[in-house]
Amino acid sequence: QQQFYSRDVESNIIHPSHAPPSTILPFKYSLRSIYSRRYSLLVSTKILFSINFFYYYLSSVTPSRKNMKLSVTMFLLAASRLSSRFSVALTTPQLSTRSLSIKATPLMAAQSGRVSNAVQDSDVLSKTDTSKTKNQPQLDTNPPKGTRDFYPEDMRLRTWLFDRWRDVAKIYGFSEYDAPVLESEALYTRKAGEEVTQQLYNFQDKGERAVALRPEMTPSLARMVMAKKGGLPLPLKWFSIPQCWRYERMTRGRRREHFQWNMDIWGVAGEEADAELLSAMVYFFKGIGLTSEDVGIKVNSRLVIGEVLTELGIPPEKFAATCVLVDKLEKIPIDAIQGDLEELGLDRSVIEKLLEVLTVKSVDGIRNVLGEDSAAVQQISKLLTLCEAYGISDWIIFDASVVRGLAYYTGVVFEAFDRKGVLRAIAGGGRYDKLLETFGGDPTPAAGFGFGDAVIVELLKDRNLLPSFDSAGIDTVVFAMGPDVYPAALNIATKLREAGQTVDMILEDKKTKWVFKHADRIGAKYCAIIGSKELENGEVAIKDLVAGEQESVRLEALGAWVEKQKQQ
Numbered sequence: 001q002q003q004f005y006s007r008d009v010e011s012n013i014i015h016p017s018h019a020p021p022s023t024i025l026p027f028k029y030s031l032r033s034i035y036s037r038r039y040s041l042l043v044s045t046k047i048l049f050s051i052n053f054f055y056y057y058l059s060s061v062t063p064s065r066k067n068m069k070l071s072v073t074m075f076l077l078a079a080s081r082l083s084s085r086f087s088v089a090l091t092t093p094q095l096s097t098r099s100l101s102i103k104a105t106p107l108m109a110a111q112s113g114r115v116s117n118a119v120q121d122s123d124v125l126s127k128t129d130t131s132k133t134k135n136q137p138q139l140d141t142n143p144p145k146g147t148r149d150f151y152p153e154d155m156r157l158r159t160w161l162f163d164r165w166r167d168v169a170k171i172y173g174f175s176e177y178d179a180p181v182l183e184s185e186a187l188y189t190r191k192a193g194e195e196v197t198q199q200l201y202n203f204q205d206k207g208e209r210a211v212a213l214r215p216e217m218t219p220s221l222a223r224m225v226m227a228k229k230g231g232l233p234l235p236l237k238w239f240s241i242p243q244c245w246r247y248e249r250m251t252r253g254r255r256r257e258h259f260q261w262n263m264d265i266w267g268v269a270g271e272e273a274d275a276e277l278l279s280a281m282v283y284f285f286k287g288i289g290l291t292s293e294d295v296g297i298k299v300n301s302r303l304v305i306g307e308v309l310t311e312l313g314i315p316p317e318k319f320a321a322t323c324v325l326v327d328k329l330e331k332i333p334i335d336a337i338q339g340d341l342e343e344l345g346l347d348r349s350v351i352e353k354l355l356e357v358l359t360v361k362s363v364d365g366i367r368n369v370l371g372e373d374s375a376a377v378q379q380i381s382k383l384l385t386l387c388e389a390y391g392i393s394d395w396i397i398f399d400a401s402v403v404r405g406l407a408y409y410t411g412v413v414f415e416a417f418d419r420k421g422v423l424r425a426i427a428g429g430g431r432y433d434k435l436l437e438t439f440g441g442d443p444t445p446a447a448g449f450g451f452g453d454a455v456i457v458e459l460l461k462d463r464n465l466l467p468s469f470d471s472a473g474i475d476t477v478v479f480a481m482g483p484d485v486y487p488a489a490l491n492i493a494t495k496l497r498e499a500g501q502t503v504d505m506i507l508e509d510k511k512t513k514w515v516f517k518h519a520d521r522i523g524a525k526y527c528a529i530i531g532s533k534e535l536e537n538g539e540v541a542i543k544d545l546v547a548g549e550q551e552s553v554r555l556e557a558l559g560a561w562v563e564k565q566k567q568q
Contacts, residue, residue: 144256145250145256146247146250146257147256147257148255148257152472153469153470156469156473160467160469161456161457162241164287164288165241165261165284165451166239166241168280168283168284168287169239169263172263172279174237174238174263175236175237175238176238177221177224177238177239177240178240178242179214179217179220179223179240179242180214181213181214181242182211182213182214183212183213183219183220183223184209184210184211184212185200185202185210185211185212186210187212187219187220188212188215188219196215196216199215199248200212200213200246200247201215201246213245214242214244214245215245216244216260216450217240217244217260218262218435218448218450220242221238221262221264221448222435222436222439222446223439225266225436225441226439226440226441230442232266234266234444235267235273236265236266236267237263237264238263238264238266239261239262239263239264240261240262241260241261241262242259242262243258243259243260244258244259244260245257251424252424252458253424254454254455258452258453258454259453260450260451261427261450261452262449262450262451263277263281263429263449263451264448265277265446265447265448266444266445266446267444267445267446268445268447269433269445270382271383271386271412273431273445274383274386274411274412274430274431275383275387275389277429277449278299278387278390278392278396278414279390279392281427281449281451282297282392282395284451285395285416288460288465289463289465290459290463290465292394292395294418294419294420294459295395295417295418295426295459296395296397296416296417296419297395297396297397297417298397298402298415298416298417299383299384299397299398299399299402299412299414300380300398300400300401300403300412300413300414301376301412301413302319302403302409302410302411302412302413302431303374303375303376303379303411304357304366304376304380304400305323305354305358305403306319307374307375308353308354308357308369309322309350309354312350312353314346320408321344322344322346322354323403323404323407323409324407325337325341325344326355326358327404357369358400358401358403359400359401360400361397361398361399361400362398363377363380363384363398365400366398366400379411380398380412383412384396384398402414408432408434408435408438409430409432410431410432410433410434411431411447412431412447413428413430413431414428414429414430414449415427415428416428420462422462423459423462425455426451426452426455426456427449427450427452427456428449428450429448429449429450430447430449431446431447432447433445433446470523471522473502473523474502474503474519474522474523474524475496475501475502475503475524475525475565476496476501476502476503476524476526476528477503477504477506477515477519477522477526477527477528478492478493478503478505478506478527478528478530479510479512479515479527479528479529479530480506480530480531481512481530481531481532482509482532484532485530485531485535488530488535489506489528491555492528492530492540492555493505493528495558495559496528496558496562498559499559499562499563500562500566504519504522504524506518515527519545520545524545525546525565526542526543526544526565527542527543528540528541528542529542529543534552537552538554538556539553539554539555540555542561
C-alpha cells in the first residue's frame with residue numbers, strides 16, 4: 001500500500017493519494033502525530049498502571065467497601081483508556097521517512113497519475129524544517145555588484161529615455177528587433193585581443209554548452225542576418241535596446257550591466273549610411289536639450305591607420321590587432337603594451353610613428369601625410385560634406401586618434417564625447433563590412449552605433465536637463481467615502497478610464513485627509529470623491545489639486561468633463 005501514498009509539502013501530511021478505492025484507508029496523520037501518539041501511549045500506560053496499583057495497595061492495606069469500589073472504578077477507567085489508545089496505534093500504518101523516498105514506477109504512473117516531486121525527494125524533511133530558518137544569515141538586499149534595481153521612479157526615467165530613443169529610430173525609418181540575452185560564447189571570442197573577450201560573463205550550461213551573456217548586440221544581429229541566408233531585403237535599417245553585460249572595472253557611467261541603444265544599417269557600402277547614423281544621433285541630442293557646446297562627435301577612418309601601417313611594412317592581417325592596441329593607449333602608457341607589441345612582431349618605433357600620424361586633428365593635416373589620392377582622405381572628406389548637408393557640422397570633429405577598440409571595424413569610426421571632459425565616451429560606432437565574413441557568411445556592408453544609458457543620464461544630471469520623475473503620471477484619484485458608495489466609485493473609475501484618464505482607485509477604507517496626502521505624493525491632478533449625498537444627486541465631487549478648486553459633475557457627463565480637461 002505504500003506505493004500509493006503521496007506527501008502534501010504545504011501541510012506536511014501523508015495521505016492516500018490517487019489510490020484505487022479498495023486501497024484507500026480511513027485516516028490522515030502527519031508523521032509527528034503518529035510518533036507523538038505512540039509516545040503518549042507509552043507514558044499513559046505507565047501512569048495508569050501506577051495509579052491502579054496505588055489504589056489496589058490502598059484497598060489491601062485498609063480494606064473497606066469504599067476503597068474496593070474506588071479501586072475497581074480506576075481499574076476500569078485505565079482499561080478503557082488503554083483500549084482506546086491500543087485501538088488507534090494498531091490501526092495506524094507503520095509509516096517511516098523511508099516511505100517518502102519511494103521512486104515513481106510504471107505501476108504508480110498508471111494507477112495513481114502524476115507523482116509529487118516531494119515523494120521522490122529523500123531529503124524533503126530537512127528542506128521543509130522551518131525551525132532551521134531562525135539561524136540563517138540575513139539576506140543581502142543589495143543587487144549583485146555592478147547591477148541595478150529599478151524602483152518605480154527609476155523605471156519612469158528609463159522608460160522616458162527608451163521612448164526618446166524609439167521616437168528617433170522611428171522618425172529615421174528604423175524597425176525594432178531583439179535577440180536572446182544568452183548567446184553562444186563563440187560569437188564573442190575573437191582573437192584580436194579586445195577587452196570584451198576578457199570581460200565576458202561566460203559559463204557552461206547544464207548541457208555542457210559554452211554560453212555567455214551578451215556584452216554587445218552587433219554579433220547577435222550578424223547571426224540573425226546570416227540565419228536568413230540572403231532572405232532579408234537590403235538595405236535594412238534596424239534598431240534595438242538590449243541589456244548588455246561586461247565584467248569590467250566600474251567608474252562613473254560604467255557598470256557591469258547596461259542598456260544600449262543600437263542603430264544599424266546593412267547593405268549600404270557608401271558613407272551615406274554613416275552620415276545618416278550621425279544625423280540620428282545628433283537629432284536625439286537636440287531632442288533632450290543638449291547642444292554642440294555640450295557634446296561633440298569625433299570621426300576618423302580605419303583606412304588612415306591601415307595606410308600608415310602599409311607604408312611601415314606591417315602586413316594587413318595585423319591591422320585589426322594593432323588598432324585594438326592603439327585604442328588602449330588613450331588609457332595606459334605605451335610601456336604597458338610593450339609585450340603585446342612584441343607578440344605581434346611590431347617594433348616600438350612603429351607605434352611611435354603611428355602615434356605621430358594619429359595626433360593630426362584636421363583633414364588638411366592628414367592629407368599632407370597621406371596624399372591627395374588617399375582613400376582614407378577621400379572617405380573622410382565625403383563624410384564631412386554629407387554632415388554639412390545634414391546641418392550637423394558644428395557637432396563633428398575630425399580626430400585621427402579615434403580608432404575604436406573593436407577589431408571588426410573596417411572604415412569610418414566615430415565617438416560622441418562630453419566637451420567638458422568629465423565623462424567617458426557617450427556613444428560610439430562605425431563601419432564593419434567584414435563582420436559577416438568572420439562567421440563564414442557573405443561579404444555585406446554594414447555600419448552602426450551603440451549608445452549606453454548610464455553615461456547619458458549622468459550627462460543630463462550634470463546639465464540639469466533631466467525632467468522630474470516623482471509623479472506617477474496619475475490623472476485622477478477616486479475615493480469612496482463609505483462602503484455603501486464603493487460600487488458607485490468603481491463605476492466612476494471605470495468611466496474615467498474609458499475616457500482615457502489614468503486613475504488610481506482607493507481600495508481601502510481611508511480617511512479623507514490620507515487620500516489627499518496620497519494624491520499629492522503621487523502627483524495626481526484631480527481627486528474624485530463620492531459620498532451618500534453625491535450618489536443621491538447622481539453626481540461626483542471633483543477637486544482640482546493644482547488650482548485648489550472643486551466642482552460637482554453629473555455622472556453621465558464624466559466623459560465630457562475629461563475632454564474638457566484635455567483641451568485646457
